[in-house]
Amino acid sequence: KQEVTQIPAALSVPEGENLVLNCSFTDSAIYNLQWFRQDPGKGLTSLLLIQSSQREQTSGRLNASLDKSSGRSTLYIAASQPGDSATYLCAVSSGSARQLTFGSGTQLTVLP
Amino acid sequence: DTGVSQNPRHKITKRGQNVTFRCDPISEHNRLYWYRQTLGQGPEFLTYFQNEAQLEKSRLLSDRFSAERPKGSFSTLEIQRTEQGDSAMYLCASSLGLAAYEQYFGPGTRLTVT
Numbered sequence: 001k002q003e004v005t006q007i008p009a010a011l012s013v014p015e016g017e018n019l020v021l022n023c024s025f026t027d028s029a030i031y032n033l034q035w036f037r038q039d040p041g042k043g044l045t046s047l048l049l050i051q052s053s054q055r056e057q058t059s060g061r062l063n064a065s066l067d068k069s070s071g072r073s074t075l076y077i078a079a080s081q082p083g084d085s086a087t088y089l090c091a092v093s094s095g096s097a098r099q100l101t102f103g104s105g106t107q108l109t110v111l112p
Numbered sequence: 113d114t115g116v117s118q119n120p121r122h123k124i125t126k127r128g129q130n131v132t133f134r135c136d137p138i139s140e141h142n143r144l145y146w147y148r149q150t151l152g153q154g155p156e157f158l159t160y161f162q163n164e165a166q167l168e169k170s171r172l173l174s175d176r177f178s179a180e181r182p183k184g185s186f187s188t189l190e191i192q193r194t195e196q197g198d199s200a201m202y203l204c205a206s207s208l209g210l211a212a213y214e215q216y217f218g219p220g221t222r223l224t225v226t
Contacts, residue, residue: 091155
């Protein structure tokens with residue numbers, strides 16, 4: 001059974017800092033890995049998708065890496081802003097339905 | 113707006129009542145997923161449709177839950193005889209089933225069972 005773990009569960013940083021969120025998964029037989037953002041009481045916004053054959057993806061101030069063999073991914077956020085405050089979720093796609101298995105998320109607070 | 117839509121956005125019901133939620137996926141997306149998210153946790157997979165066929169169901173989907181996608185377009189999720197433990201956010205996602213198989217999520221339906 002696939003299990004996804006995210007560390008830390010919560011993180012508070014001052015504005016302008018660079019930060020790294022960590023995600024690990026137990027079964028390396030994945031199709032892809034997605035990072036999502038979730039604001040309180042809202043749905044999920046897809047940030048980045050890394051296919052299993054890729055090592056990293058970049059979008060603006062965000063960079064995600066994938067090491068499938070070790071079951072790890074990181075999300076790097078550069079020059080953090082208060083508007084980045086949200087919960088960040090990591091999910092891996094596996095199984096015949098390619099369903100997503102999620103971690104519990106990292107709650108990020110960026111202080112002005 | 114051409115994203116995934118869900119209705120209603122909020123539902124409050126009394127224990128024992130039946131509720132039905134609707135999901136409209138992105139047009140032409142043939143793959144549709146339902147997930148459930150409880151407070152402080154990540155979403156958990158419930159069920160999957162490819163076109164109108166329900167191909168996968170999680171153990172979380174008890175006999176009180178049923179999902180349909182009659183014409184391969186919109187989908188409904190019904191919960192019969194609701195229990196307080198059913199209180200959660202119910203999320204729908206769709207995917208085109210090509211290349212990256214990226215899933216796009218709707219805003220969710222927040223269910224509160226009193």
